[in-house]
Amino acid sequence: DVKVTQSSRYLVKRTGEKVFLECVQDMDHENMFWYRQDPGLGLRLIYFSYDVKMKEKGDIPEGYSVSREKKERFSLILESASTNQTSMYLCASSPRVALDQPQHFGDGTRLSIL
């Protein structure tokens, strides 16, 4: 079974801090994704990576950056955390072998910015 592991289930940070969220997958998937999920807004794509060192902006990239130095690891960085970035953050991965492959999700990091 594919396992996508997010480093923290819960995280509390202060406004202005630089925050790192880590995600690791163990299935050699090329594609990795970062989403945030908010009540009433659903899942929104922040960034997407289809290969090491490659990244593409999603729907809401402002205030975020990403890093993919190794195939299995995809990091989301909040450059200067703000209260409106309090949310559930979900990482996912999928293989590139075919376009219709399902995404495999981690269990999320619930991030609170105070």
Place this chain on the structure above:
Amino acid sequence: SQKIEQNSEALNIQEGKTATLTCNYTNYSPAYLQWYRQDPGRGPVFLLLIRENEKEKRKERLKVTFDTTLKQSLFHITASQPADSATYLCALARGRGNNRLAFGKGNQVVVIP
């Protein structure tokens, strides 16, 4: 603008009955559509995929239909059980050349024993 619509009201259903959820979309031409299940505090889990040239797909007690003319997918859980209580998300392929998905907001199902 592009939209994916799922019913925001929870579906309460008696155990043993069939639950039917709807996913409507506008301004997409998806090559495929996927359904996911999400439990509270967990990430979504993939359930089923249906391609644009398929009318219906089944997996155990789950059935999905896809009508590209109506721009609609229906998701059925037959002989529902309390363990089926969860939120169900539909997801569409955003384009023809990548595997980025656009997700609906989800529809909660509560199966009453």
